[in-house]
Amino acid sequence: MLKPVLLMLLATGPASAADDLVLGRDTYHGGCAACHGAEAKGDGPMSSLISLPVPDLTRIAARNGGEFPWLKIVHIIDGRTGLRGHGGPMPLFGALFAGDTKAADAPDGSPVITSARVLAVTDYLASIQVAE
Numbered sequence: 541m542l543k544p545v546l547l548m549l550l551a552t553g554p555a556s557a558a559d560d561l562v563l564g565r566d567t568y569h570g571g572c573a574a575c576h577g578a579e580a581k582g583d584g585p586m587s588s589l590i591s592l593p594v595p596d597l598t599r600i601a602a603r604n605g606g607e608f609p610w611l612k613i614v615h616i617i618d619g620r621t622g623l624r625g626h627g628g629p630m631p632l633f634g635a636l637f638a639g640d641t642k643a644a645d646a647p648d649g650s651p652v653i654t655s656a657r658v659l660a661v662t663d664y665l666a667s668i669q670v671a672e
């Protein structure tokens with residue numbers, strides 16, 4: 541499923557913001573929807589199998605006073621934060637996200653180096669936040 545997207549990215553040169561969202565959505569559906577749900581509401585098929593409640597990812601901003609905590613989310617996804625549900629400091633997503641390192645600027649201007657997929661899926665999550 542990933543291949544056509546990657547080929548498309550190669551064919552169109554440097555990734556645009558729209559391509560980034562496609563990569564993010566694809567990554568989400570491939571690696572996250574099983575637990576967090578297709579609609580990111582925390583109700584994926586695997587959510588009943590794990591002992592921790594699976595958070596609704598469309599309400600991250602709502603839970604943070606209306607602001608999407610971009611850098612914090614990057615670190616949760618790339619494993620630096622070590623959430624229990626994500627296998628501790630060693631991310632579940634090591635293989636999926638290895639390589640393809642990309643630098644970006646956090647909203648406060650500080651540089652962030654992580655994988656292009658982590659950035660893409662974070663931007664995808666930012667794009668699906670619901671009000672309150």
Ligand code: HEC
Pocket residue numbers: 567568571572573574575576586590592593594595597600603613616617623624625626633661
């Ligand atoms: C095996 C099930 C599972 C998978 C797969 C999974 N998650 Fe999670 N996720 C969880 C659980 C459980 C928590 C809550 C962890 C805790 O409370 O320690 C969580 C928490 C999070 C949080 C923190 C939310 C908040 O508001 O604090 C984010 C962001 C997140 N996941 C994103 C993702 C992304 C992106 C992916 C795919 C790359 C993913 N998750 C894949 C189970 C999963």
